[in-house]
Amino acid sequence: MVQRLTYRRQCRYNTKSNKQRIVKTPGGKLTFQAVKKASKGPKCGDCGKALIGLPRLRPMEYRRLKNREKRVSRAYGGSRCAKCVRTRIVRAFLIEEQKCVKQVLAEKLSAAKEPKSKTKKSK
Secondary structure (H helix, E strand, O other), X not given: OOOOOOOOOOOOOOOHHHOEEEEEOOOOOEEEEEOOOOOOOXXXXXXXXXXXXXXXXXXXXXXXXXXXXXXXXXXXXXXXXXXXXXXXXXXXXXXHHHHHHHHHHHHHHHHHHHHHHHHHHHO
């Protein structure tokens, strides 16, 4: 016959936070062992993929970690994945390049207009 088990903690209901595992003790008795909630782990803020190199812990356990364990040694280390950081850098570079190109084109246009206006004034 199967042995009956009772919860070892104060919560008497089968809730999300009160999950149990049946374990056999060395004495041959069956007892309940409390199971911690599995964590989802940190995700990238842009694309939503799991971040590599960071532990998958519960929020309270993250607070106990040192700063070097909470992030990766890179810009946007603990919050964005490497691919998203790369796209951000490339996007910023291309925007700056576009500004430079606009400025050069504006200078060319203004340089092209000035000689024409000088010739008109001389007539």
